[in-house]
Amino acid sequence: MDTIRMAARHWDHLNPIALRDVTGSEPYTLDRRDLTPDLWTETDLDVAETSFSRYVQARAAGDDRVIALPLFVMRGFRHRCIITRADSPLDSAEALCSKRIGLTGWGDSGNTWTRAVLREAGVGITEAEWRVGALTADHPVMDRIGSISVPANVAATENDEPMMDMLERGALDAVMTPFMPPAFYEIGSPFRPLFRDSQQAEAEYFARVGFVPGIHLIGVRAELAENPGQLQELMDLFSASKEISAARRNKLLDITPWHNEVLAATTRIFGQDWMPYGWSANALMIDAFQTELVEQGIVTSRLEASDLFPYQLEPSQPLEKVSA
The missing domain is CATH 3.40.190.10 (Periplasmic binding protein-like II)
Known part of the structure; x- marks a missing residue:
C-alpha cells in the first residue's frame, strides 16, 4: 500500500491530520512547512496546500497536472x-x-x-x-x-x-x-x-x-484523481480534522484573553462555520474569484466550473477519529 505524501503550512486545523488523530484507509504523511509547498515542482508530493490564483492560472493555461478539491484551508478577510x-x-x-x-x-x-x-x-x-x-x-x-x-x-x-x-x-x-x-x-x-x-x-x-474569501486550497496530483474514492476520502479526512480542531480550540486554546467572547461574536455574525469545505458552500466564492482574476487581468477568460473543479465533492461521512 503506497503512502500518500502531503504538505501544508502549520494551520491549526490540520494538526489532527499531522498527529494522526484522524485516519483513512490509506497511510499518509503530512509535512508541515513554513512556506507554501509547490505541487507542480515537488514531485515527491501527492497532495499539497496550493495558491488558488496559481491553480486557476495553471488550468487556464491548459496545465492539468494538478486538480484542486474544494478544501479552502486558508481563508481571510482582506x-x-x-x-x-x-x-x-x-x-x-x-x-x-x-x-x-x-x-x-x-x-x-x-x-x-x-x-x-x-x-x-x-x-x-x-x-x-x-x-x-x-x-x-x-x-x-x-x-x-x-x-x-x-x-x-x-x-x-x-x-x-x-x-x-x-x-x-x-x-x-x-x-x-x-x-x-x-x-x-x-x-x-x-x-x-x-x-x-x-x-x-x-x-x-x-x-x-456571503463568504469569507478563499486564498489557498488543497491540490492533488492528477494521477491520484484516477481513484475518485480516494479524493472523497481526502475530503473527509480534512473535514474531520477541522471538526476536531474546532472542538479543541473551544476548550483548550486561548489565543486571546477574550477568546470565548470573540468566538461567540464570530458565530453570531458568520454562523457555525466560517470556513466551510465542499463545492456547494464555495461555488459563489469561486465564481467571484474568477470574476476578479479576469477583471484584474490575471487571466484572460473564465473557466467552466467543471474544468476548474472536475470533482465537485462534498464532505460525507466522518472518518474514524479520536475524542476531542
Whole structure:
C-alpha cells in the first residue's frame, strides 16, 4: 500500500491530520512547512496546500497536472490586510485613489481579493501606483510579478527596498500584506490598519457577498484523481480534522484573553462555520474569484466550473477519529 505524501503550512486545523488523530484507509504523511509547498515542482508530493490564483492560472493555461478539491484551508478577510502609517489621514478604500500602494505579490490570491476591495470602492488597477516587493528586510527577494502582463503603473520596488521602510519614510501611502510585520504589534507602532474599524467593514462585506474569501486550497496530483474514492476520502479526512480542531480550540486554546467572547461574536455574525469545505458552500466564492482574476487581468477568460473543479465533492461521512 503506497503512502500518500502531503504538505501544508502549520494551520491549526490540520494538526489532527499531522498527529494522526484522524485516519483513512490509506497511510499518509503530512509535512508541515513554513512556506507554501509547490505541487507542480515537488514531485515527491501527492497532495499539497496550493495558491488558488496559481491553480486557476495553471488550468487556464491548459496545465492539468494538478486538480484542486474544494478544501479552502486558508481563508481571510482582506480589509485588515491594508496598512498605512499611524499618522496617515487615509482611512477608506476610496481614499487610495491615485495613491502609491505596495503589495507582496501581484498575482497572489490574497492580494487579488484585496484589490477587489478597492475595485468595489471605485479604485481600479489603473487608478493607483503599485509597487511590488518584499515586506521587510527579512523576506526573500524574488520575482513577485512573474509572467503576468501588468500595466505601466505596476513595477517592482527599486533596489529591493523593503516596503515597510518605504511606508514609514513616506514613499508609499499603504501596503497590502497577508501577514503583519513585527513592528505592527509593537506598543506605539508607526503602522495601523487603513480602516479605522476593519471588523465592521468586513462584517458589512460578508453581509453583501456571503463568504469569507478563499486564498489557498488543497491540490492533488492528477494521477491520484484516477481513484475518485480516494479524493472523497481526502475530503473527509480534512473535514474531520477541522471538526476536531474546532472542538479543541473551544476548550483548550486561548489565543486571546477574550477568546470565548470573540468566538461567540464570530458565530453570531458568520454562523457555525466560517470556513466551510465542499463545492456547494464555495461555488459563489469561486465564481467571484474568477470574476476578479479576469477583471484584474490575471487571466484572460473564465473557466467552466467543471474544468476548474472536475470533482465537485462534498464532505460525507466522518472518518474514524479520536475524542476531542
